[in-house]
Amino acid sequence: MRYKTVNLREETYRRLKMLQTGGKSLSDVIETLIEEVDPVELYAREIEIHRKRMREFERTGGLPVAEVDKRLAKYFAAPHASVQPHRHQTRRSGTRASRTKGSAPSRSSDKGGDESP
16 A cells, blocks of 8 residues: 655644544545545636636736637537636526535545554
8 A cells, every 4th residue: 555645734633633533544534525525616616716816807908708718618629528608707696516415426445645643
């Protein structure tokens, strides 16, 4: 089994240790936490942060957000991927997909990780 060293702040390590129950390794705790994260929602939040910056850049004379979407569309033209217009263009609210707890896709069971402090 391969291990990796992960540097953690003292407070982060303390919080992980609090979640380490029932003989679980720190790798098990981290895996459980990762499985609870919806990658689409995580990426959507990051994209929204960048879109806000792009709108500010557009207000100061930069490239319009719609033009950025148009340019990106050619890279995501494959049937399996597409660029969706962001919320302020569609005027729709509440379009984010919700996920219920436990519906995260299954992950491979690679148990590698550094459980030592």
